[in-house]
Amino acid sequence: MGRHLDMGERVVKTEALHGGITAEMRRLTVGGRDGGTRDLVLRTFVDVEYADDWLNRERCAVALLAGAGVPAPGLVAVDRKAVHCEYPSLLMTHLAGRTVLEDEGVEARVPLLARELVAIHAVRPAPAERPPGFVTLTTADTVVTPKGADAAAWAAAVDVIREPAPAYEGRFLHRDFHPGNVLLDVPSPSPTALQITGVVDWAGASWGPADLDVARCCTNLALLHGPAWGVRFAGAYEKAGGVLAAAASDRLYWQVRDALAVSEEVQQVSLPWRGAGRTELTARIVEERLDAYVATLMDASG
Structure with missing residues (x-):
């Protein structure tokens, strides 16, 4: 070196x-x-x-x-x-700032996250500079339904990803955009005057639908702060100028696909959160929140 x-x-x-x-x-x-x-x-x-x-x-x-x-x-x-x-x-x-994962202040952070993701999706690389296409490893057969989960909701969700992926307009994706990969400057004594100082972990950078990046952040917010925040992030993204799939069924496909992907890695996802101070987020609690989020998505779909 x-x-x-x-x-x-x-x-x-x-x-x-x-x-x-x-x-x-x-x-x-x-x-x-x-x-x-x-x-x-x-x-x-x-x-x-x-x-x-x-x-x-x-x-x-x-x-x-x-x-x-x-x-x-x-x-x-x-x-x-x-x-x-x-x-x-x-x-x-090295970038200044720190990750912020606590519940307090999430309402102020969500619009910042949304605006930053819109900026990422606005990057327009030349065709030769585009990253490889996105990868989704989860299939209907690899989903891990949590113990005690809403069986009907999960069965319906699994049926969603049995369908072919919707058509989409390609965008530059981070592919793992969520609060754990965003650094913030939290000024004192005014912690509400937040500013994003860095976005890290670009190992999954891909070319694909904006909905997939949005879905990843929705899922993480739902597990960190409760299902309602997962639902709200998609609206914040659009309010910040982002464009999602026009058809509700297409949006649901990407949201469900990402949520079900997390079912296979609950322990890996929750471990660094506990290490960062969210000790209450045991694997079991995260499973329960994931179940509630999947049920919320499927209820909203009718």
Whole structure:
């Protein structure tokens, strides 16, 4: 890594960063000859099956976003084949701010999240620079229905994703946009004067329907703060100028597909939230909220 630092610089401190699921994160404090320091972030994919694909998606995404008005990290170096690092890794600039996951203040944060996602979807890469198409691994046969769930609602939801995916107009997607991947400046003593300082984790960057990104944030908000917030985010996105599928059935398809995808990874999703202080969000509580959210979606569909 030293060859990617300025002359006379060296790493003087490392600190593990918490909250990631797919990769290990470390903040590296780099000291210079003049006594000053700067921070970088090393993102390492340890024993991850699709590390090469994810690193390539992230590398291309952050390069594309440079100067695009989206506060993404800057690329410093990438080691896709673990030639210089023990595992495939990405070295990026460090962004100020922190994730905010608590219930207090969510009403003020949702419009900010919506406006930022609209800005991401407004990025228009040339065809040759577009990221690969989106991937959805969940099928009707892999959905994990929570214990005690509303069986009728879940059966109806599974039937929704048995249908072919709706037609869509392609957009540049983050693909994992949610509060855990958004950094905020929370000024004191006025915590309501929020500002987004960064959007991180671009390993899933894809080309696909805006509805899919919106659905991912809806699901996460529903699990973090209750089903009503999942429903409200889609409205906030449209109010911020975003465009979703015209047909209600098409919107439902993407919303349900993302919600059912989470059914397979409840433990992985809830663990970093508890590590960030939301200790009440046990896997069981998250399952119950997911069940309530799926039931809400299906009730609204008639």
